[in-house]
Amino acid sequence: MINIRKPSDVCAVWNQEIGSSEEQFIVVLMNEENNMEKKISVTQGIKEYVLIEIDKIIECCCILGATSIAISHNHPSGNLLPSDDDIDLTNIIIKKCKEADINFFDHVIVTSEGNYLSMRNIGMF
Secondary structure (H helix, E strand, O other), X not given: OOEOOOHHXXXXXXXXXXXXXXXXXXXXXXXXXOEEXXXXXXXXXXXXXXXXXXXXXXXXXXXXXXXXXXXXXXXOOOOXXXXXXXXXXXXXXXXXXXXXXXXXXXXXXXXXXXOEEEOOOOOOO
């Protein structure tokens, strides 16, 4: 069982999808000890865009009894900086998590080279 304590732990959840030429988005569902219960590949998009259904993420968390989540997506371009859309999405998911009493752990952006950026660590929320 993977224990999620830091952003690099979220990166360890990625498998071969990390090298995709399309954006991929995953949600890591965790229990109260931050042990990963499930990884959900929410969607994949095109090179620079992915469509996320936020209410379905929250619904899935509630159905599976997750107490915390981490979200992560790749940037096929190799650029780690969060876009305005990344920031907006993160803020919306944080708000929805609070409403559902789910702890939001982090939003981690990864590249195929194995680099990552934690939006929490850079003070984005």
